[in-house]
Amino acid sequence: MFNKDVASNFIVGLCFIAAGLVMFFIPNRVFSLILNTSIILLLINGVYLLIRFLQHKKKSDLLFLILSILFALFLVDHETIPQWIIRVAFGLYCYISTLASLIQLVINYINDIPDKFYHFLMIVAYGILGFNLLFVDEFETDLLLRLFGIYFILLGSRYFNDANVGVNPLLKYEWKRKIRISLPTIICAFIPDWALTSINRYLSSGKPFALEKKDYGDDQILKVMVHVGPNGIQKVGHITFSYKGIVYSYGNYDEESFRLNQTIGDGVFFTVPFEYYIPNMMSAENNSIFEYGIQIKKEQEALIEQELEAFKNNSYRWYCKIEREYGYNRFNEYKDNYPSRLHYKTGAKFYKFKSGQFKTYWALGDNCALFTDRILGKLGCDVLSMRGIISPGTYLEYLQGEYIKKNSPVVSLKIHSIEAKSIH
DSSP states (O other): OOOHHHHHHHHHHHHHHHHHHHHHHOHHHHHHHHHHHHHHHHHHHHHHHHHHHHHHOOHHHHHHHHHHHHHHHHHHTOTTHHHHHHHHHHHHHHHHHHHHHHHHHHHHHHTTOSTTHHHHHHHHHHHHHHHHHHHOTTSOHHHHHHHHHHHHHHHHHHHHHHHHHHHOTTSOOOOOOOBOOOOOHHHHTTHHHHHHHHHHHHHHTTOOOOOOOOSSTTOOSEEEEEEEOSSGGGGGOEEEEEETTEEEEEEOOOGGGOBTTTTEEEOEEEEEEHHHHHHHHHHTSOOEEEEEEEOOOHHHHHHHHHHHHHHHHTEEEEOOHHHHTTOGGGGGGTTTSHHHHHHHHHOOEEEEEOSSTTSEEETTSSOHHHHHHHHHGGGTOOOBOSSSOOOHHHHHHHHHHHHTSTTOSEEEEEEEOTTSSOBO
16 A cells, blocks of 8 residues: 555655756756746746735835845846856865865774775865866866766665565565665755654644554664754754663763864763653753664674674773762752763763774764664664765664665654654
8 A cells, every 4th residue: 555655755756867867868958947947936936025015015025026036137147157056066065075084084093993095085086076166167067967867866766666665565675784875965964853843843733643553563672763952953863772771872972072163072872771761852852752663683683782792892981070070969060061961860871982983973974873873784774875974864764764664674663752742
């Protein structure tokens, strides 16, 4: 039976493939299409603002009406604007990616981590491409659009395949570790907030919210949680996992080690009982949580426990401020410090890595999503990206796609929304 998520995958896949074919075979028409569409939308917006001005006589409507018309006229005389915007936008994205890979390369060098050559290749590739886009006028932008076209065709094919697996209950399906074609990182960063906003808007309408039912019970010993907060960087999300009732969360928790606007710091993970963690994250931290239950086999349990043992052997106990200063009777002095607040309310215990990949946290490299991926990678999940950067949003999109597949190991979903009771 077709559900709306499967149908959506088919439609999205079709749109991506159609866009990819246009970009690959007639890239020169893409700029004209973008230009003409922009002009039409600006004129429609101008008419709408004119009607609003005539109705309400607001000066702001008149101002934006004039600006909308002027910009439309500007585009008519500047046909190369769409090409310039694409070149500059993607050129800047390439340089951001270059910087992210450079920082990870430096971290790997300092921590004596073998994975250096891959990041060096990314630095060279993105650096050359970004330089050509921004500074070489002779660079053929059509070539870039053809590359975009190939990417969109592959991405659309992945959505088609996901839809096929989702609708075919007889298809044998197993996780296999491979490179996954996913949405751009910058888009994935906003997926958790978009998903939560959509659900809350639906709930506020008073309509019942139903999830796909799978007959596996509620006893999954492995769960992955994607958190979404209401403000700032919390909207990008955070990802944790729970194994046999214990939550493991990795992040930049030692404020004394913060560098580069808190995006780099000592890698710290904590453990806390699942039964305490979820209520605290909702009530004290104002987070909503997407909780996915994953069905695993006995032999997979051994692999997970082996990895957790490796984490334990490569870490030492780190004590947060309230522990070091024994300030349990003065909680108000520590309530603004997240590790102290979490420890006080849940008894969470913190650990720092001695060496290796997670010794240093880097938001655009070795982050919370990669920490969780070390566990799910043992099961064969295919969320690896070409860049090696995985965000919580990348994982949320992946897990939701797996959840709607008939024979996927992702067998349950609960949404702990601060706007309503838990949905499952």
